[in-house]
Amino acid sequence: MAIATNLGFPRIGAQRELKRAVEKFWSGKISEAELHNVCRELRETNWKRQQQAGIAHIPSNDFSLYDQVLDTAALVGAIPRRFDWSGDEVDLATYFAMARGGKGGQSVTASTEGVAALEMTKWFDTNYHYLVPEFEGDLQFQLASRKPITEYLEAKALGIETRPVLLGPVSFLLLGKTWEADIDPLSLLDALLPVYAEVLAELAAAGAEWVQIDEPCLVLDLTEAQQAAFQRAYDRLSINGSQLKVVLATYFGDLKENLSTAVSLPVEALHIDLVRAPEQLEDVLAQLPEELSLSLGVVDGRNIWKNDVSRSISLVETVVERLGTDRVLIGPSCSLLHTPVDLSLESGLDPEVRQWLAYAQQKLEEINLITRAINGGRKSVAAELAWYDEKMESRRKSERVHRAEVKERCAGVTEEMLRRQSPYPARQTIQTHELQLPLFPTTTIGSFPQTDDIRKARAAFKKGELQEAAYEEFLKNCIASDIRCQEEIGLDVLVHGEAERNDMVEYFGEQLEGFIATKHGWVQSYGSRCVKPPVIFGDVLRKEPMTVKWTAYAQSCTEKLMKGMLTGPVTILQWSFVRDDQPRSVTCQQIGLAIRDEVLDLEASGIRVIQIDEPAIREGLPLRQADWDAYLQWAVDCFRLASAGVEDETQIHTHMCYSEFNDIIEAIGALDADVISIETSRSNMELLDAFVQYQYPNEIGPGVYDIHSPRVPTVKSIEYLLEKALEVLQPRQLWVNPDCGLKTRKWEEVKPSLENMVAAAQQLRARWLSRV
Ligand SMILES: Nc1nc2c(c(=O)[nH]1)N[C@@H](CNc1ccc(C(=O)N[C@@H](CCC(=O)N[C@@H](CCC(=O)N[C@@H](CCC(=O)O)C(=O)O)C(=O)O)C(=O)O)cc1)CN2
Numbered sequence: 001m002a003i004a005t006n007l008g009f010p011r012i013g014a015q016r017e018l019k020r021a022v023e024k025f026w027s028g029k030i031s032e033a034e035l036h037n038v039c040r041e042l043r044e045t046n047w048k049r050q051q052q053a054g055i056a057h058i059p060s061n062d063f064s065l066y067d068q069v070l071d072t073a074a075l076v077g078a079i080p081r082r083f084d085w086s087g088d089e090v091d092l093a094t095y096f097a098m099a100r101g102g103k104g105g106q107s108v109t110a111s112t113e114g115v116a117a118l119e120m121t122k123w124f125d126t127n128y129h130y131l132v133p134e135f136e137g138d139l140q141f142q143l144a145s146r147k148p149i150t151e152y153l154e155a156k157a158l159g160i161e162t163r164p165v166l167l168g169p170v171s172f173l174l175l176g177k178t179w180e181a182d183i184d185p186l187s188l189l190d191a192l193l194p195v196y197a198e199v200l201a202e203l204a205a206a207g208a209e210w211v212q213i214d215e216p217c218l219v220l221d222l223t224e225a226q227q228a229a230f231q232r233a234y235d236r237l238s239i240n241g242s243q244l245k246v247v248l249a250t251y252f253g254d255l256k257e258n259l260s261t262a263v264s265l266p267v268e269a270l271h272i273d274l275v276r277a278p279e280q281l282e283d284v285l286a287q288l289p290e291e292l293s294l295s296l297g298v299v300d301g302r303n304i305w306k307n308d309v310s311r312s313i314s315l316v317e318t319v320v321e322r323l324g325t326d327r328v329l330i331g332p333s334c335s336l337l338h339t340p341v342d343l344s345l346e347s348g349l350d351p352e353v354r355q356w357l358a359y360a361q362q363k364l365e366e367i368n369l370i371t372r373a374i375n376g377g378r379k380s381v382a383a384e385l386a387w388y389d390e391k392m393e394s395r396r397k398s399e400r401v402h403r404a405e406v407k408e409r410c411a412g413v414t415e416e417m418l419r420r421q422s423p424y425p426a427r428q429t430i431q432t433h434e435l436q437l438p439l440f441p442t443t444t445i446g447s448f449p450q451t452d453d454i455r456k457a458r459a460a461f462k463k464g465e466l467q468e469a470a471y472e473e474f475l476k477n478c479i480a481s482d483i484r485c486q487e488e489i490g491l492d493v494l495v496h497g498e499a500e501r502n503d504m505v506e507y508f509g510e511q512l513e514g515f516i517a518t519k520h521g522w523v524q525s526y527g528s529r530c531v532k533p534p535v536i537f538g539d540v541l542r543k544e545p546m547t548v549k550w551t552a553y554a555q556s557c558t559e560k561l562m563k564g565m566l567t568g569p570v571t572i573l574q575w576s577f578v579r580d581d582q583p584r585s586v587t588c589q590q591i592g593l594a595i596r597d598e599v600l601d602l603e604a605s606g607i608r609v610i611q612i613d614e615p616a617i618r619e620g621l622p623l624r625q626a627d628w629d630a631y632l633q634w635a636v637d638c639f640r641l642a643s644a645g646v647e648d649e650t651q652i653h654t655h656m657c658y659s660e661f662n663d664i665i666e667a668i669g670a671l672d673a674d675v676i677s678i679e680t681s682r683s684n685m686e687l688l689d690a691f692v693q694y695q696y697p698n699e700i701g702p703g704v705y706d707i708h709s710p711r712v713p714t715v716k717s718i719e720y721l722l723e724k725a726l727e728v729l730q731p732r733q734l735w736v737n738p739d740c741g742l743k744t745r746k747w748e749e750v751k752p753s754l755e756n757m758v759a760a761a762q763q764l765r766a767r768w769l770s771r772v
């Protein structure tokens with residue numbers, strides 16, 4: 001019999017119960033015991049959902065209070081010295097301090113009180129962020145948390161047999177960083193393995209039959225030494241032998257040249273992602289040893305589309321013909337962490353689009369259906385199959401999905417449309433003259449604090465409790481007051497503050513045709529923070545201007561330059577649920593055209609500086625380097641399509657944050673934005689090196705203070721960073737701005753910080769004016 005499996009369920013809860021509970025705990029409103037109760041209830045609900053949906057291999061230890069990589073660091077005692085850990089079981093205060101900095105579980109933020117949090121970075125090519133484990137020189141791994149065992153037993157006590165999930169030892173090390181850049185984290189493998197062996201032994205003793213060990217790094221480009229580390233790790237672990245059966249889970253891509261390593265590991269089953277990389281199936285089947293079972297990831301764990309169940313069944317049938325049913329497991333491509341919880345909550349959604357969607361709960365039902373079809377024959381599920389087939393057909397044929405006018409316009413995109421009228425040096429001369437900006441112009445990245453008042457007003461408006469006119473009046477007041485504040489501070493290029501936006505991507509998704517916004521489509525972004533990606537279901541069309549009203553109003557409030565604020569096509573694509581029936585590049589080009597129209601409308605309304613944010617351009621990089629060039633080519637073209645339609649006089653800005661720029665610096669140059677603002681303050685301007693080596697010719701605003709911290713930067717610290725930047729940049733190249741938008745900060749922090757920033761720019765001007 002084929003086995004219905006799941007690799008992980010979203011932990012935030014259908015109503016974001018986890019977010020609410022954790023934030024209440026941080027602010028001291030509930031106790032640790034109350035927090036644990038909420039978590040226990042969430043786990044129970046999730047396990048029961050899966051049991052009722054007929055999943056045989058139900059994951060446990062997929063729950064996390066903050067992040068599963070942090071949980072793994074806690075599990076093996078990888079706790080940096082600065083957290084002053086006692087060496088016993090990791091307590092909640094230490095755990096949250098590692099996540100958020102400071103000491104203790106109360107409301108502390110990175111680098112405010114005492115110690116800095118672990119660094120946070122993107123989980124592969126997703127919009128989920130994990131905490132980067134730190135391996136210090138004298139680190140002694142030890143079992144420091146019993147979470148996998150406790151949660152396994154917790155489920156067992158409810159009468160539910162689960163398959164505990166662990167992040168594998170090799171991926172764990174590869175995702176972390178060592179105390180010195182040239183120390184290979186894999187040199188710690190031998191010290192780490194005994195702790196894993198201990199966990200496995202304890203799970204076996206507790207009665208677990210299966211465990212799932214995730215090794216997503218097996219889909220990356222690996223060196224021979226890294227491949228060998230997998231061999232060593234799993235040989236060692238099985239020597240420490242227990243009766244446990246291990247399913248080794250890979251996801252997010254193709255095993256390619258790591259396949260021979262993966263199939264040679266002494267495990268019971270191998271999980272492969274057949275949504276992202278269906279083409280690997282033949283090779284896997286050809287190399288699969290007889291003793292290995294295969295877990296087929298056929299239901300998309302990264303997206304919200306209903307599965308083409310008939311097609312999935314056909315695919316599984318071809319595998320069953322070769323392996324028989326007993327060696328087959330059926331599941332999602334990866335953990336369902338990246339999908340929202342339950343579509344049945346979405347009562348208000350457009351019914352045509354809604355019938356094409358599946359959230360995590362519905363995906364469980366799909367896995368169950370495919371498994372029943374395999375075990376009992378298609379006939380046994382004929383009615384259900386017909387229902388799915390009908391939905392597939394409706395999506396394929398829908399006129400809302402396929403729009404001739406959009407396809408025609410895309411076909412008409414020319415090389416010329418991707419090019420500004422004049423090359424940058426000529427534009428710079430014109431813009432200097434037109435815009436009359438001072439040396440070292442000051443600006444901000446776009447958003448000002450999203451206060452409780454703003455969130456409440458928007459919630460009331462969406463619920464229908466606040467009339468549209470009143471809501472607009474409220475937003476105009478926010479804009480006017482943000483502008484007064486910026487004038488008082490003395491900034492040179494102002495912004496309207498983005499008060500009308502819930503999120504920089506969702507906001508555009510709400511307005512473009514071909515997108516729908518959901519009410520309950522929340523997914524975890526990091527810790528307690530969630531995002532609600534809009535769904536791109538069809539060809540994208542801008543029906544009317546999206547931001548012009550607000551920006552023009554903002555410009556009417558001031559004599560100073562007002563910077564229009566847009567999100568770029570690649571970032572909109574990257575942070576949405578994207579249609580899976582055409583290449584991402586095609587969808588991105590359609591968005592590029594929509595943003596191009598918006599840019600031109602802003603320009604026509606008198607806006608002379610326009611910023612097009614692309615923070616997600618690097619995260620979109622394919623996991624395999626061989627695929628980078630193709631991606632960068634279309635990504636850059638889409639940005640240029642969006643931005644290049646303007647006159648030379650109009651200054652185009654872009655913005656990127658939390659990125660390493662070194663390996664994509666040429667592509668950044670190719671964007672040909674007149675000005676780019678980047679996050680650099682935490683790296684002490686080191687990120688600028690890439691720009692210098694590449695001799696980046698356009699203007700740059702390297703962030704001069706960290707917006708993730710509530711700390712107010714001193715004038716001196718900002719001057720120091722700017723002088724540092726001037727060691728490598730031409731004075732005329734340098735802009736002065738924070739690292740990123742200010743929406744997560746409070747006004748009490750923002751105002752003095754920006755005042756200091758402006759003061760630093762003035763000091764600098766006084767020193768440098770005579771020299772340029
Ligand atoms: N899409 C996206 N991805 C991104 C980023 C980003 O900005 N956007 N930045 C990076 C990640 N950083 C992030 C930073 C902050 C948040 C964040 O603060 N999220 C908010 C939700 C933001 C939002 O959409 N807010 C909505 C809805 C807010 C809400 O929860 N409203 C209440 C009701 C309002 C009230 O009465 O207070 C509710 O629904 O219950 C709004 O403002 O309208 C949260 O988790 O709380 C998320 C990601 C990378 N990926």
Ligand code: MET
Nearest residue numbers: 445446447613615741742
């Ligand atoms: C994650 S990048 C954010 C850019 C946006 N304009 C803001 O200021 O919030």
Ligand SMILES: [Zn+2]
Nearest residue numbers: 615657740741
């Ligand atoms: Zn940013």
